[in-house]
Amino acid sequence: MTHKLKTLISSDELKCPKCGHPHIWKKYETINALEKMDMKKKLLKNEIFQFTCEKCAFKAPLTYNSLYTDPKKNLMIYMAPVMETEVDEKLNELNSLQKGGTKRLVDNINDLKEKIMIADNHLDDRVIELLKIAYIGRIKKEMEDDNMQDILFDYNGGQLWFLLFFEKKGIGRMPLDLEHYRQIERQYRMGILDQSRDDFMKVDLEWAGKVMFRR
Template sequence: MSIKRSVNIACPGCGTTQDITLVEVLNAQTDPDLKEDLMHNRLNRVNCSDCDIDFRVDLPLLYTDAKAELMIHWVPENEDANREQILEEFDEVIERMNAEAGEQVPVPNVRLVMTRVELVELIYMMEVGMNQRVVEYVKYSIYTRNQEKLDPERHRMLLNVEDSTDDELVFVMQNVEDQQLGQVLRYGRAAYASLLELFADDPEEFMEMFPGPCISARDVLLEDAE
C-alpha cells in the first residue's frame, strides 16, 4: 500500500503555512493513479490557499512495484546530505514502511535517484526491460567522447524511452541549474545490443563501474573529477 503523511509547509511565494498531505511511499500496484500523478508531475503538488501559487514539494519518496520487483528511493539533491546519509535515510524509510504495513517486506531490486526526472526515467527504462547499467555505460561513453560540449557538472543526460525507436536510443540533455531540456543525442540500438551481449558474457566491468544502488554515469564522472 502507499503511505501518506500530513505536514505543515510554508508557501515559497508568500510564506503562508498550511497543512497538506504528501505521498511518502508510492505502491504502483495498489495505487496506479498515484503513479500516473508522478509520471505527469502532479504528485505532491500544492496550491497555496492564500496567493494561489502552485508548487511541488520535493521530499524523499519510496517508489515500489512488486510486479516489476523494483524499489526506487528518490532523495532530492541536498548539499548537506552525503551519500552515506542518504543510504541511512533509505534504511529508515524501509523500517517505517515495514512498521506501517505490519509485516517485514523483502527488499527487491533497489535503486537510488536524486531527482524526479531520474526517477521517471528509471521507471520507464525498467518497464520496457532495459538494462540500467548498460544504459549508464552508454551515457558515460557519450560524455567522455564529447567532453568539450557535454559538461556533467552543468548537464544531466536523460534517456527518452518514449521517443526511442527500434533503430536508435534518444537522449536529451538537461541543464542542472534551470532544469531546461536542450540538446538531443542519438545512439544506435545495434550498439546498445552489442553492449548487452558483453554484459551477459562478463558483467563484472559494468558492476564494478556502477555497483549501485545509485547507478549514474554523471556521478561517476563527477567523482573522477574531484
C-alpha cells in the same frame, strides 16, 4: 517474492516558502504502482512531488523521503533528498523485507522518473548510465563552450532518446541506439556484476564511471 507494500499517504502542514500561506501537504510515503496506476501516471506528469501555492501561484519541486514500488517488475526506488540516519534505517528495513529484485536510491524527482521510465522500457539503468558516458564522449565539441547540466533517458512510444540539458544552448536530444545499448551491455557485463549488490544502490554517472574506468 515481492513483499506487498501498500500505498501510504500521510498529511502534514506546509507553509508556502514565498508567501507563507498554509497548505495541507499530501505526503506520498509509499507509492505502489501496481495498486495505484493513476498515481504513477501523475508522478510521471509532475503532478505529484510538486508544490503549487493556491494563493501566490508559486511552484517548486517537493522532494522528500518516499518509496516507489512496482511488485510486478520487482522494483523498489527510494527517493531521499538527504542521506540521514532515518533513511539508512528505512533502507535496512526494506532490505530485510525483500531479497533480490532491483533496488535503487535517488535524490531527486527527475532521477526517480527516469528510473521508472527505464524499467517501463524493460531496460537496465546500469547499462543506460554506461551508455550516457559513451554518448557524452561524442559531444565533446558542444561542451567546449557550454556546460551540460544533466542527461536523462526519455521516450515516446517506441522512440528512445537522451535529453541533454545545456546551460546556454538549452535542451538537446540524442536518439538512443539499442544496438549500441546491447554492445555496452555485453562489453561491461563483468564490471556491472562486480559493482552490483543486493541493496539500495545509487546508479548514476559516478557509478558507471567506476565500471567503465576500473583497473
